[in-house]
Amino acid sequence: RKEVEQDPGPFNVPEGATVAFNCTYSNSASQSFFWYRQDCRKEPKLLMSVYSSGNEDGRFTAQLNRASQYISLLIRDSKLSDSATYLCVVNKDTNAGKSTFGDGTTLTVKP
Amino acid sequence: EAQVTQNPRYLITVTGKKLTVTCSQNMNHEYMSWYRQDPGLGLRQIYYSMNVEVTDKGDVPEGYKVSRKEKRNFPLILESPSPNQTSLYFCASRTGAPLYNEQFFGPGTRLTVL
Numbered sequence: 001r002k003e004v005e006q007d008p009g010p011f012n013v014p015e016g017a018t019v020a021f022n023c024t025y026s027n028s029a030s031q032s033f034f035w036y037r038q039d040c041r042k043e044p045k046l047l048m049s050v051y052s053s054g055n056e057d058g059r060f061t062a063q064l065n066r067a068s069q070y071i072s073l074l075i076r077d078s079k080l081s082d083s084a085t086y087l088c089v090v091n092k093d094t095n096a097g098k099s100t101f102g103d104g105t106t107l108t109v110k111p
Numbered sequence: 112e113a114q115v116t117q118n119p120r121y122l123i124t125v126t127g128k129k130l131t132v133t134c135s136q137n138m139n140h141e142y143m144s145w146y147r148q149d150p151g152l153g154l155r156q157i158y159y160s161m162n163v164e165v166t167d168k169g170d171v172p173e174g175y176k177v178s179r180k181e182k183r184n185f186p187l188i189l190e191s192p193s194p195n196q197t198s199l200y201f202c203a204s205r206t207g208a209p210l211y212n213e214q215f216f217g218p219g220t221r222l223t224v225l
Contacts, residue, residue: 043201043216087153097142097161098169103153
């Protein structure tokens with residue numbers, strides 16, 4: 001089993017739709033969680049950190065469920081420009097230098 | 112401009128010919144990492160460094176070497192490249208602890224080993 005697993009996708013949605021991605025992690029000691037966005041094999045860029053209480057940034061909401069060991073990303077009112085691959089990232093508690101990425105979920109928003 | 116730079120951006124080489132991919136950051140970050148990205152496998156961490164002269168293995172270190180002699184530079188060395196090292200490579204940096212810190216990525220190096 002992979003340490004970090006994401007919904008395989010791809011997700012194809014119409015503009016304006018709400019879409020949610022999940023990401024599960026296996027190490028219960030993991031301490032920090034992130035969502036990154038990657039466009040067409042370019043460098044990943046931070047979308048959101050994920051805090052224990054959940055956090056929102058405009059149309060994007062991230063949630064953390066430690067009991068079930070998953071994080072989620074909700075995109076509301078999706079735009080064409082949201083089309084990308086979304087990567088979840090988990091940093092372990094024991095060594096802050098080590099990061100584990102999920103394989104990514106590809107989202108295509110269509111007119 | 113704050114950035115992570117990598118060179119070269121594209122490289123085609125042959126099996127066994129030693130190569131170095133350079134990575135430099137101008138943000139005075141303590142942490143630097145190298146990743147490779149392959150279709151269907153996401154980003155996998157090769158090596159990381161928590162400061163000058165402090166490096167450690169990531170998930171896929173075999174066939175690679177790194178060094179951190181200066182804070183800004185973190186070169187990736189392939190002593191004897193093989194075709195299975197054909198991949199897209201990213202360097203990244205971030206500040207030290209606490210854990211909630213963004214990683215900044217370089218633009219990537221697309222390596223082909225024939």
